[in-house]
Amino acid sequence: MGKYQLYMLFFCVCFTAQTLFAQEKVLPINTHLDLVPEEENLDVFQQWIRWNNPGSLLIHHLTKQARDLYEKRDREIAELRTKSDWMNRQRTVRDKLDELAGTFPEKTLLKPQITGTIKRQGYRIDKIVFEAFPGYYVTGCLYVPEGLQGKAPAILNVIGHNQEAFRNPLYQVINHNLAMKGMIVLAIDPPGQGEHLQYFDPDINFSAIGYTVMEHNYFGNQCAISGVSAAKYFIWEGIRAIDYLVSRNDVDPDRIGVTGFSGGGTVTSYIAAFDDRVKVSVPCSWSTTNRRQLETKGIQDAEASFIGGLAEGITLEDFLEVRAPKPTLLTFTSRDEYLTLQGAREAYSEAKSAYKAFGLEDNIEMAEDDSKHWMTAKIRLAIYAFFMKHFNIPGDPAEMEGEVFSEEELRVTPTGQVFTSYGGDMIFDVNRKETEKLVEQLEKSRKNMDHHLGQVKVRAKELSGFIAPAPGAVEAFINGKYRREGYSVGKYAIMGEGDYAIPVLLFVPEGNPKKHPAIVYLHPKGKVTEAKPGGEIERLVKKGYVVAAADVLGVGETENTVANRQGTADAGNTAALIGRSVVGIQAGDILRVVTYLKALPDVNSEKIGAIGIDEMGIPLIHAAAFDPSIKGILLSGLPLSYRAVAMNRIYKLGMIPTGYKGPGLPYKMDFSATIAGVLTAYDLPDLLGCISPRKVALLNVKDHVLESASESFIEQEMDFPTSVYSKSEVPDNLKILPLAEIPGEMVDWCFQ
Template identity: 35%
Template sequence: MVFFSIRSLRFTLLLLNFFLVSNVLNAQIPVESVFHVNRGKTNEWISHKSNDDALQRIINNAAFQYLEKRQGTIDGLKTKSDWLSYRDSIKNILISPLSKFEKTPLNPQITGTIEREAFRVEKIIFESHPGFYVTASLFLPNKRQDPAPAIIFTSGHTSLGFRSKGYQHVILNLVSKGFIVMAFDPIGQGERLQYLDSKTGNSLIGGPTLEHSYAGAQALLWGVSLSDYFIWDGIRVVDYLYTRPEVDVSRIGITGRSGGGTQTAMIAACDERIYAAAPEAFITNYKRLLQSVGVQDAEQNLYNGISKGIDHPDFLHVRMPKPSLIITTINDFFSIQGARETFDEVKKSYVALGKGDNVEMVEDMGKHESTKLNRMAMYGFFQKHLSLPGDSNDIEIEPFPVEDLWSTQTGQLSSSLKCKTVFNLNREYASKKGTSEFFLPEYSAELAGIKLDRKLSSAVFTGKIVKDGMEVEKYFLENTKGDYALPVYVATKADSKADKVLLWLHPKGKEIILESTFVNELMDKGYTVVSADLPGMGELSNPDFSGDGIVEQVPLNYLFGANLVGKSITGIQAESIDLIVEFIHKDTRNKKRKLHAMIENSASFSFLHYIALKNPFDRSVVINQYLSGPEGITKEYYNPEEAFFSVPGSLPYYKLLNLVELHPKHRLKIIKTPLSEGGVKESLNFFAK
């Protein structure tokens, strides 16, 4: 990526993160796997062939528990009063994150106009936050009602925003039928790139989903969902329409496909001034989404959304009885089964309010795409509910060249105006959060979603590796929740009289024992060395993962999924460390042995969170480059690995250094020296004190 050229060599080296390494290591020589079976070509335990999906399974299981609880609530809603009460509670959850924003002056500018025979286009810039600009176009039919209904058009994931031919086709068809249409660029698309390369005019991060995921991952750490900014932009679009005398504000609709469907559903749920909504190619439900393609890029994920009881039907329940149309295609990657289940559920709330006909669903053959049948259904829906009868046929209309619809001179706000980005807004809004003078470790556990209730049910011994006078016992640890098995190595010398145990956690996972030139030195000092693959590492990482939020080889989709269920990757891994400690303590060979820990780099996030709650280690050394200076995660261009392991919502309240300060210096030492440059000696000297 061009992105790398603007960062230091040290920063680039950080990108050799555990996922890049562990995905290679996952294709191990079979005998090194703890799941290896010495039987011909059968190399894995049948029950653990999908163990590399451990991280996803943990997230999914947590989600399914919340969704089952939610379903129980839904099943208990019978009367109109029940549903109205539920609607109000859901709306409060959806709009409360927006309370941090203020409606400040829009300061709209019309930067140009285009005249066509049947309509006029005004090119517009306005401020949804002070100094944070939105680019848009207002399409005004020459022959229209006075005042006329207006439709907000939200764009899916294209770098062109609403200027792509497919989106222009829909916009111009709506205009031809007499609707005023306001189309605007989402954050990270069109003229609103957040990470602009001024030399190329392109994003330094990548396409729209990567722009969203990079900005969104950092926003989460401040306790903000990128969706908050997307929704607020849409609300301010409605505010702008209210300033236009041509618009009948009692007849406002909204539609968009894919990412535009996401925005349509969320904006319409949060702004009751929108009368009719038609989200396309987004609505499913979380159960089917998690069972199929998994969590998508950042702007689709509310902060702790599933743990707060939110599912896709709620974006429509909260609108009842206003008209809503779910637009789907049968072979979309957004599960059609989930869409059908959502429609069936939402129908119940509308029927309870006596407006069953106000919620509709249309589906057509197709993948993740627009079809003529679906477009015509959408036109007809708005013609009916926004009181503008007419022909709902889909016709061909010549689109504009992309540059003609630019609201700025350069085609990018960042190079045309002095403007803020989401990064700037994060810092502004997060600084308004109150922080406690006294840090409580229990609060870090709550934010990280750590629950030390996963107990060791069995340590399964699967064989031994002998190498250079070292014996490595292989185990996998089963736990009471039964969702994954934790791979562990225990290394000793054949003639060892070990009197200490060292837990060595490294981003590479347990393979460090077989690779390191230092392990014999550690054993010579009387250590039995234990290492493991935490969820997301080694044999618990999925080399085939292909989410749409992978930035610099870091699969941020997992972070977004963990956030949805009120957890974190760090919290999930901290829970697995507790299993390892239980395993060490249950081994009779370790009775009365001192327990030390040597933790490297990204593995230290989970370790520091774990020992903040429960510290069984006599002494611990943490080799952590993230503690060597100002926290890089608060910079505009940050290391996505650091975001991956940081806890959503934690930045306003505590830092890793706060976790360090919980422990006396004789029990925990932070060193900057890599093991290969003297860190082993420094660690052993500390352990020997």
């Protein structure tokens, strides 16, 4: 090479190095075009048309499945044309209703007491207490007409969701008029109403839980955990009230009627379907279809649906049709706040087809009026006329002016509450006795450890309604990314089991080419809770973990914001109706996130674990028990057992304080963490046993009131999983610590 060529080569090298150095040291910036630093927005669904209302994704996913079940039922109903067809359908429905309600107890002595009497011209009111179960008291008032000639027809009036129950002026007017027209009327206090509060607190002279609907949902959750629909107890009280009526010498057992308004209309339809002695049924402001109920107002009360009812093809219409051709009057208003006129008309139309097949289509009628949720004068007149017609009572059905008594005057018990007057059992106590039997069966099953664990995995999938992710890669969509010091944060939407996506923040360490262990991070307040710089997730990333912080369906960005007028998120009840649970759906979501992580090039697929905070540990335990891809889990603040919720009168799982001043509405209820019927097969500690011998760390375990659990509580609940791990090769892979914070060394122990 000549001198000239050497010179040019030296010049080029120097120029290139100088240029590169200059570019690395100082990048040219036009200050007029430089971007102002932006504030991070960690919402995945930011500016997204398809999922522009993520707060409705959970309820839409559930109602879509409900529609599919309805369409199957529609095809079955469309095939029914003859009387024989409908009679076969009735037999099927009765069998399924018996199965859904569960076995009713043996009838025991009612031991009725008359605690007082009010006499007025034309009638008297006897104040009644009877025992639906031994030691379980029901209060009511019996309106008896004067001058009865022979046996009279009798009507049971089951009351809607008024706190004062039958003492409300509306019910008093109706009861007065029915009595004055020659009918005996028994009006009773439903559970959680009037003098029959289930969680009465003498210190506040009110329910510790809240007004009537709150109580219904509260004990309804305890019943559901034990596999029983709360409706069973409302039905049983009605059946026993009819037992009392037909035991009287002045009642004609062949002329028994039942009526009720609003929530009482629901119970009316149930009693009339279950008790063949009911000749005439008048459910008011209830008649609807499950389809329209779910599409519009949603399930509002625990007793308003049966666990797994729609999954079995049973809908609200069936309660009308199963009693065809017995006389039935439906009443409804045009602007009902709780149900829809469309649903009422559709239910009436379908039921009329059944009555027509029997040749008695005039035995079913519907009275409408233009009003909000109410029993208008027109509707009340229709009620009186319908009972008089079918009980063969002559006279004018027009409404009379009636005396309205004060609540004090209609008080049945000495103190104004069954709880403080007689003690005895409430629905919780009755359900607890049944739950004790389930717990005994679990303890017995656990003695055959291997068989029990195998059965738990099968039954947990069935009861939770878990659907395993399809094999193969999951679909994911990136909607933004931020760079922070030492790592990046990607915003991803991972497709769930239906037409919804799981929002995920993916935290990936930078500057290290090796594959990283990965953690799925689940927080009940959402993925952003610990996602800010300096938060728990950043500490995990800087320790070398890839972290996927996920909002499984119903959490964080996808938190269910669709609620009924009581502010109660009804996703848990809706899921139970179709044979599923929110927990089971969330467990599937967790495994979809795990599947996504396994496919990432910078993740060690053999080292994927998960952290569940508080109640998010419940779906995480299910996911880990169902799929060994999750190599270890860390649970902080886990409510350790469903047993404790069902077996203790007061619990707090699913109870969200409202800040309301006063006793009426202290909580909003969201039972998304509940699995209907769970205690018929397993509890959360059983799932921990299924995870053995993989690593499990439990920190600051919670009890039924979400307080740090006592040593005795932990010892009782953890006895079975501890024994499972003790028989494994790695008994120390189960750790239980009282720590409130998550220490770094515990994370490394779980996931390295």
